[in-house]
Amino acid sequence: MKILIIGAYGNIGKIVTPALQQNHEVITAGRNSGDVSVDISSIASLENLFTQTGIVDAVVCTAGDSVTSDLLSMTDEKYRTGVQQKLLAQINLVITGLRYINDNGSFTLISGKMGENPAKGSSGKAVTNGAVNSFVLAAALEMPRGIRINVISPSKITDIATQDLINGYFKSIATSANGEIIRVGYN
Numbered sequence: 001m002k003i004l005i006i007g008a009y010g011n012i013g014k015i016v017t018p019a020l021q022q023n024h025e026v027i028t029a030g031r032n033s034g035d036v037s038v039d040i041s042s043i044a045s046l047e048n049l050f051t052q053t054g055i056v057d058a059v060v061c062t063a064g065d066s067v068t069s070d071l072l073s074m075t076d077e078k079y080r081t082g083v084q085q086k087l088l089a090q091i092n093l094v095i096t097g098l099r100y101i102n103d104n105g106s107f108t109l110i111s112g113k114m115g116e117n118p119a120k121g122s123s124g125k126a127v128t129n130g131a132v133n134s135f136v137l138a139a140a141l142e143m144p145r146g147i148r149i150n151v152i153s154p155s156k157i158t159d160i161a162t163q164d165l166i167n168g169y170f171k172s173i174a175t176s177a178n179g180e181i182i183r184v185g186y187n
Contacts, residue, residue, distance in 0.1 A: 001025070003173065004049075004056045006040060006093070007063030009033045011157050012110070012165065016062065019166045020173075027053050030063065040064070040089040043096065050100040058173050059097050060108045061090055062152075064132075067124035074124055082128030086110075091135055094149065104146040108172040109136060113155045113186060129153065133181050140179025148178040155185030 001024045008017040008028035020026050028034035029049055036052050039045040040063055064086030067078040090109045097107065114122040115129025136151040143149055150172040154160055168184040171177050 001057040001173075002027070002055075003058040003060060004029060004053050006030065006038060006049075006059070006061045007110075010062055012062040012152075012154065015162055015165055016060070016169045020060075020169070027056070029053075040093055041085050043092050046092055046096040050097060053100070055100055055102055056097075056105065057102050058106045058108070059093065059101060060169065060173065061093055062110050064089055064110055064128075066128040068121055069124060070121045071123050078124055079127060082124050083131075086128045087131045087135070090132060094139060098144070098147070101147055104148075106147065106173055107149040108169060109149070109151040111136075111151050111153045111181070113153060113183075115153060116181075116183075117186070136181065137179055143178070148172075148176070150177050150180045150182055153181050153183050155183075160185035 003020055003024050004027045005013060005017050006029045007013045009030055029036040029038045031039055036049055038049040066082030066086050094107050109132055111129035111132040114125035115133050118126040133151055136149055140149050152168050165184050168182045172182055
């Protein structure tokens, strides 16, 4: 399988990428590292990414920023960071990527535990992650050509067993899972 991993050298990408490279052709992409440079918050950059990679079988995104801050310190700008850098970035990744993914391919996006189990100071992450989850649930109902879409919702990375994280990504990429919020590391 030809798999594009965005954020391959981030905290999660560094765990998942080597596991996928064992049996698949993996193209890495990131803001500052990887085979291809990409800013996922830019549609033009996403178009350039797919022009360079060509057709792929799976797209995995482990990238996206959002803000953690107490509610009284949150501002429009802080909320917009998550909306633009994580939510809309991943939506545009899917919309753009649909033209570059094989029939029966898959998209795997990233959200996070705060989307369903927020803690104090997490409204920025809660809004963004919850919206990514909702997008995946809705988009799965309309994906064309047998293409699947799932989202990995990890707990804090230091609280997750490495193999559990890898298994979550394998489930999304290599099984019939579609429209699932794959929770990893929840207690």
